Amino acid sequence: QLQLVESGGGLVQPGGSLRLSCATSGLILDQYAIGWFRQAPGKEREGVSCISGRDGSTDYADFVKGRFTISRDNAKNTVYLQMNSLKPEDTAVYYCAVLVVCGDYETLQMGQGTQVTVSS
16 A cells, blocks of 8 residues: 655744655655645645656756755655745744656645744
8 A cells, every 4th residue: 555654843043944854655656756845824735846767857946946846756756845944934844645647746645744833
């Protein structure tokens, strides 16, 4: 059974860092694209970043380029999102998902999410 579980969220001050983890099971990680999304209160869900299963190529939304880094550890079946220089506007619930292909952010399955709050 395919499952994704996010962790690593929390409260951080502006300018701080967090690393989110997406633990997967029921799939061979390097055969699937995995993406990160976020949804802030009152806003639509938006794609943040993704990593291709086949070649590890990555994609980032403009609003996180240079601050966030996506990576994966195939041996641990886990995808990470390193978030640096966090801003209050990064506050949202962050979700990971299996994608049809990295870049179009069409989801096959999504996890339950982890809350990230950036506040002083």
